[in-house]
Amino acid sequence: MTEISLSRIIAYWAEQDPARPFITFEGETVTRAEFDALTNRLARAYEGLGVKPDDFVTIALPNGIEFLAACFATWKLGATPQPVSAKLPGFELDQIIEVGKPALVVGAAPGTHGSVTCIAEGFKPDPSLGDDPLPERTARYFKAMTSGGSTGRPKLIVSKTPAVTDTDVARLGFEQNASSVIPGPLYHNGPFLWAMSGLFLGNHVTIMARFDAETMLRLMAEAKANLVYMVPTMMLRVWRLPEEVRLKYNLSSLKVLWHLAAPCPQWLKEEYIAWLGPDVIYELYGGTEGQGTTIITGTEWLEHRGSVGKPQPGCKMKIVDEEGNTLPPGEIGEVFLMPEGGQGSTYHYIGDKAKEIEGGWESLGDMGYMDDSGYLYLADRQTDMILSGAANIYPAEIEGAIEAFPGVRTCAVIGLPDEDMGNLIHAIIERADDGVTEEALVAHLAERLVRYKIPRTFEFVSEPLRDEAGKVRRKALRVERVK
Numbered sequence: 001m002t003e004i005s006l007s008r009i010i011a012y013w014a015e016q017d018p019a020r021p022f023i024t025f026e027g028e029t030v031t032r033a034e035f036d037a038l039t040n041r042l043a044r045a046y047e048g049l050g051v052k053p054d055d056f057v058t059i060a061l062p063n064g065i066e067f068l069a070a071c072f073a074t075w076k077l078g079a080t081p082q083p084v085s086a087k088l089p090g091f092e093l094d095q096i097i098e099v100g101k102p103a104l105v106v107g108a109a110p111g112t113h114g115s116v117t118c119i120a121e122g123f124k125p126d127p128s129l130g131d132d133p134l135p136e137r138t139a140r141y142f143k144a145m146t147s148g149g150s151t152g153r154p155k156l157i158v159s160k161t162p163a164v165t166d167t168d169v170a171r172l173g174f175e176q177n178a179s180s181v182i183p184g185p186l187y188h189n190g191p192f193l194w195a196m197s198g199l200f201l202g203n204h205v206t207i208m209a210r211f212d213a214e215t216m217l218r219l220m221a222e223a224k225a226n227l228v229y230m231v232p233t234m235m236l237r238v239w240r241l242p243e244e245v246r247l248k249y250n251l252s253s254l255k256v257l258w259h260l261a262a263p264c265p266q267w268l269k270e271e272y273i274a275w276l277g278p279d280v281i282y283e284l285y286g287g288t289e290g291q292g293t294t295i296i297t298g299t300e301w302l303e304h305r306g307s308v309g310k311p312q313p314g315c316k317m318k319i320v321d322e323e324g325n326t327l328p329p330g331e332i333g334e335v336f337l338m339p340e341g342g343q344g345s346t347y348h349y350i351g352d353k354a355k356e357i358e359g360g361w362e363s364l365g366d367m368g369y370m371d372d373s374g375y376l377y378l379a380d381r382q383t384d385m386i387l388s389g390a391a392n393i394y395p396a397e398i399e400g401a402i403e404a405f406p407g408v409r410t411c412a413v414i415g416l417p418d419e420d421m422g423n424l425i426h427a428i429i430e431r432a433d434d435g436v437t438e439e440a441l442v443a444h445l446a447e448r449l450v451r452y453k454i455p456r457t458f459e460f461v462s463e464p465l466r467d468e469a470g471k472v473r474r475k476a477l478r479v480e481r482v483k
Helices: 009-016 032-048 065-076 091-100 187-201 213-223 232-239 266-276 298-303 393-403 439-444 474-482
Strands: 001-007 021-025 028-031 056-059 079-082 105-108 143-150 154-157 164-166 179-183 202-209 227-231 256-259 281-285 293-299 315-320 335-337 348-352 362-370 376-382 386-388 391-393 406-416 422-432 456-460
Touching: 001 009, 001 439, 009 032, 009 187, 021 032, 021 065, 028 032, 032 065, 056 065, 056 091, 065 079, 079 143, 079 179, 091 154, 154 227, 179 187, 179 213, 179 386, 187 227, 213 232, 227 232, 227 422, 227 456, 232 266, 232 406, 266 281, 266 298, 281 298, 293 298, 315 362, 386 422, 391 393, 393 422, 393 439, 406 474
Parallel strands: 021 202, 056 079, 056 105, 179 202, 179 227, 227 256, 256 281, 422 456
Antiparallel strands: 001 164, 021 028, 143 154, 154 348, 281 293, 315 335, 335 362, 362 376, 386 391, 406 422
């Protein structure tokens, strides 16, 4: 066991091979030694601006080497990085600052957030500051991610994991000194955690400014990537590439493809298993809070189609009805989780409280069931479920069927109020070409869905329905259409 403070982890790998590539972004590569020196100087600049151990540092930067440098400079001071989208409007960033009370905001113009110290994107530390090692300091909390709160205001999800890592533990399928590609937005928990996990194990990590299907395949081939992190929207866009484009890149080095953050249509998962092999495909279900996770390989999935896997060691899960009763295998209810250390052992909120039931079990708001073997199958988020004519309808199932139609880029299914049925199913579709028509979709869906699950109305849009992390905000889409 080799546990190392995150304030020392870059130096650890630089001492072994200083010239080895560490991070690549938009054609620029920095070595381990270069990144260590850069972040030492940057940490001294942050310290001069008032950052102290266990402070929060809000990082409002786009994907890039600068984002990662800001995080490691923060850890080198024993402080906690708190990433947010660089596109946040000032009002929303003000709310996050009010909740988290950071010592520094990186990525905002000075003076734009009251008395809080801010530095703009592109900040360069004074070259007279030293780039030699700093004293070892270890933050109490590894990260503090942002999410929407139940009150409508942002909340922080503060990990209770200290800012240390074990270089002998090959977590999440990463290997030491390997190569990985992370195409997602780093302010989201998944891409952040996967990118950092790779760097903590000495990987050469390639990141992207924004996702593009063919560019990602090219980067994977160039970097000889062993691991890639994706969400189902990315998988779908890669699959929609012409076959000659998708197959022209050499992905023989790839050992692990992770997908998570949203349901993956079964047909799409089957195609990836056939393309890359079942041993390459891994799926994870869990929340930023870290109360528990499930993992399933492609090989397991072929035996338990539709499952997201079994609860991993260190957590328990159960399915509960509306009265709080534990349901038997095969019955759909709300998924509740409990970490091995008990409630609150993996995280705490700032600005909100968890949804819990008796005994400290907590829910992420997802519906599902377990089979007799303990495999979890998700239905949909409780808040997204549509009640129509006394039937519970899960949008993810319908969305998967729609997205199997050629020419559909992505879609979102919501319920719109109806006096007779309670709600009627409405499909919002982002299409790649005009060949996607309502008539063709209805015929396509009639072969895949029972009649009452086929949308009553269709809407075609040109703007993206999912964010950079592949998530769709059905509640917001519904509110816009019910005004």
